[in-house]
Amino acid sequence: MRKLLITRPDHDDATFIISKWSQPIIDEAKKRGVKVLDLRGGKASREKFFQYLGNHNPKFLILNGHGEHNLIYGHKNEVLLKSEDGRRLREKIIYSIACDAARTLGARVVQNGAECFIGYYNKFVFFYDANKISRPLEDEKLKSFFRPTNMIPIGIVKKNLVKDAVEKARKEFGKEILKWRCSSDLAAPFMIQALLWDKISLRLIGNPNSRFE
Amino acid sequence: MKRIPKKFWEVVKARYERMPENLKLVIGGYGSLSKKEILEHLERKDEVGKFLVRMQLEFFKVLREEAESYEKAFNNKA
Numbered sequence: 001m002r003k004l005l006i007t008r009p010d011h012d013d014a015t016f017i018i019s020k021w022s023q024p025i026i027d028e029a030k031k032r033g034v035k036v037l038d039l040r041g042g043k044a045s046r047e048k049f050f051q052y053l054g055n056h057n058p059k060f061l062i063l064n065g066h067g068e069h070n071l072i073y074g075h076k077n078e079v080l081l082k083s084e085d086g087r088r089l090r091e092k093i094i095y096s097i098a099c100d101a102a103r104t105l106g107a108r109v110v111q112n113g114a115e116c117f118i119g120y121y122n123k124f125v126f127f128y129d130a131n132k133i134s135r136p137l138e139d140e141k142l143k144s145f146f147r148p149t150n151m152i153p154i155g156i157v158k159k160n161l162v163k164d165a166v167e168k169a170r171k172e173f174g175k176e177i178l179k180w181r182c183s184s185d186l187a188a189p190f191m192i193q194a195l196l197w198d199k200i201s202l203r204l205i206g207n208p209n210s211r212f213e
Numbered sequence: 214m215k216r217i218p219k220k221f222w223e224v225v226k227a228r229y230e231r232m233p234e235n236l237k238l239v240i241g242g243y244g245s246l247s248k249k250e251i252l253e254h255l256e257r258k259d260e261v262g263k264f265l266v267r268m269q270l271e272f273f274k275v276l277r278e279e280a281e282s283y284e285k286a287f288n289n290k291a
Binding site: 017066067068098100123124127131190192196200 | 236
């Protein structure tokens with residue numbers, strides 16, 4: 001059985017939004033018979049993460065939360081993963097929205113035997129409507145950021161090659177940029193700038209032909 | 214870019230002054246920022262402010278490359 005592990009800290013606005021926008025990924029995975037190990041809120045700790053990794057051996061890891069070039073944080077910014085942990089992620093496919101993580105951590109885990117790491121080389125940025133913070137899935141601005149980036153884990157769940165999933169996400173970012181360029185919304189110039197930043201920052205490190213099987 | 218010219222700071226600040234009040238920006242690692250907080254960071258010229266300028270410059274760079282590619286295509290046709 002295919003297994004996916006996802007960490008979903010939700011202790012501040014940013015992690016809460018990312019956690020909510022992970023739900024479509026989880027739904028798609030369950031629909032396809034993938035066993036989802038959901039480390040949500042306080043369960044997104046380093047201890048639980050390695051415990052689940054050891055007990056269930058999931059192939060695909062989705063690591064949400066804040067990050068730095070060599071770290072990914074969990075709930076309340078407890079360190080979840082360090083670049084030194086690379087050896088414990090052998091043969092995994094890893095997708096992370098955590099900022100800067102593709103810079104050092106991504107390269108290190110792949111050097112140590114992970115299949116591939118997909119993430120952001122710079123800080124992942126997004127705009128949202130403060131009036132919709134309690135209903136992030138209904139926020140059109142958030143949709144413009146999370147629909148493209150979610151195409152990566154959803155594509156992987158659908159057994160696409162990771163390079164194809166990443167390419168689809170890049171194209172989707174492009175479509176969103178174009179959409180906002182044609183918009184007269186006062187938010188448009190800010191949206192375009194941030195979407196462009198994320199699109200440029202997206203990286204695939206490791207085997208582009210990896211597949212979640 | 215080691216030192217950001219004063220003019221850049223002014224341009225970026227002028228742009229964010231036009232940002233709608235209900236819009237908030239999340240910069241991973243720096244958290245969620247309101248318009249007021251963004252303008253304060255730009256005023257202080259701190260780390261977040263520098264990041265915002267970098268993001269703006271990247272945008273200008275892409276616009277310039279795009280304009281150049283259009284110009285090239287136009288000249289090739291002519």
